[in-house]
Amino acid sequence: MSEPLPSLLLVGCGQMGGALLNAWIAHGLEPSVVIDRHREDLSSPHQVVRALTDIPADFHPAAVILAVKPQKARPVLEELARLRPDIVTDAVIVSVMAGLSTSTISAFLKTNAPTARPAVVRAMPNTPSAIGRGATGLFAGNAVTPAQKTLCDRLLSAVGATAWVHPEEQIDIVTAVSGSGPAYVFLLAELLEKTAVSMGLAPDTARLLARKTVSGSGELLERSSEDATELRRRVTSPGGTTAAALAVLDAPDNCPRILREALEANVLRSHELAS
Numbered sequence: 001m002s003e004p005l006p007s008l009l010l011v012g013c014g015q016m017g018g019a020l021l022n023a024w025i026a027h028g029l030e031p032s033v034v035i036d037r038h039r040e041d042l043s044s045p046h047q048v049v050r051a052l053t054d055i056p057a058d059f060h061p062a063a064v065i066l067a068v069k070p071q072k073a074r075p076v077l078e079e080l081a082r083l084r085p086d087i088v089t090d091a092v093i094v095s096v097m098a099g100l101s102t103s104t105i106s107a108f109l110k111t112n113a114p115t116a117r118p119a120v121v122r123a124m125p126n127t128p129s130a131i132g133r134g135a136t137g138l139f140a141g142n143a144v145t146p147a148q149k150t151l152c153d154r155l156l157s158a159v160g161a162t163a164w165v166h167p168e169e170q171i172d173i174v175t176a177v178s179g180s181g182p183a184y185v186f187l188l189a190e191l192l193e194k195t196a197v198s199m200g201l202a203p204d205t206a207r208l209l210a211r212k213t214v215s216g217s218g219e220l221l222e223r224s225s226e227d228a229t230e231l232r233r234r235v236t237s238p239g240g241t242t243a244a245a246l247a248v249l250d251a252p253d254n255c256p257r258i259l260r261e262a263l264e265a266n267v268l269r270s271h272e273l274a275s
């Protein structure tokens with residue numbers, strides 16, 4: 001196994017924090033501390049505590065991972081800075097929260113220490129990270145050192161593919177494309193299944209065919225050197241059944257327009273969360 005990942009303080013261990021944690025533990029993780037009110041099943045050498053006040057005084061993580069909802073960030077960051085200014089100074093602060101900018105996160109961390117220069121990285125992973133097949137976009141704030149950037153890349157590479165973006169606004173596009181993207185793919189599986197049932201297939205048959213079509217197509221795309229357009233062409237004989245369906249789906253006013261509207265709504269929501 002490769003070198004273990006350095007110790008982490010994970011704040012919030014729900015869908016995303018939990019997915020990342022499971023993958024990091026499977027990969028090998030130095031003793032780490034998780035703060036969450038629900039998580040019970042963490043075994044030694046890691047420990048779970050219920051609140052920031054319970055972080056052991058001798059615990060000095062290399063990185064803090066913030067995985068609470070953006071609306072809950074402010075009190076968490078202000079309390080962390082008040083209780084453990086040493087962690088805020090020494091560790092890289094990695095936010096997976098949608099919407100909140102590095103300057104907003106820094107401002108919350110600096111409430112009690114205006115001259116501090118926290119090193120803040122934004123990472124936007126997605127839930128396939130839980131099985132090592134994630135896709136994460138990253139952005140590094142001004143105070144992040146090259147070594148901290150490398151550390152963040154190691155962390156997120158442990159759960160899938162990584163791509164650094166610049167300027168920071170591009171993280172909102174990453175959120176719309178890959179952060180939220182699994183939900184769109186699962187929606188496709190749901191709609192294929194429901195539509196198949198409504199057209200007459202037995203529910204079990206519809207479920208099996210929809211699930212295997214989505215997961216098998218994803219795997220084919222993963223393993224192929226061809227791009228999605230070419231793989232789609234190979235299923236589409238001119239004048240055939242797939243062509244008839246794609247003429248509906250890919251008409252400019254259907255999927256292309258709807259997907260654009262959906263991604264724009266996603267970016268807009270990031271802006272709202274940031275304000």
Ligand SMILES: NC(=O)c1ccc[n+]([C@@H]2O[C@H](COP(=O)([O-])OP(=O)(O)OC[C@H]3O[C@@H](n4cnc5c(N)ncnc54)[C@H](OP(=O)(O)O)[C@@H]3O)[C@@H](O)[C@H]2O)c1
Nearest residue numbers: 012013014015016017035036067068069070096097098125
């Ligand atoms: N889900 C995704 O696919 C995804 C993808 C990329 C990024 N994200 C980002 O990840 C973040 C978390 O999303 P999620 O879907 O994982 O939400 P979630 O399932 O609700 O998880 C958040 C967890 O944080 C806990 N928490 C809240 N306040 C806390 C505090 N003060 N100290 C410690 N833990 C606290 C929550 O507990 P309570 O229930 O008790 O409040 C909950 O267990 C969000 O900012 C989101 O933008 C999510």
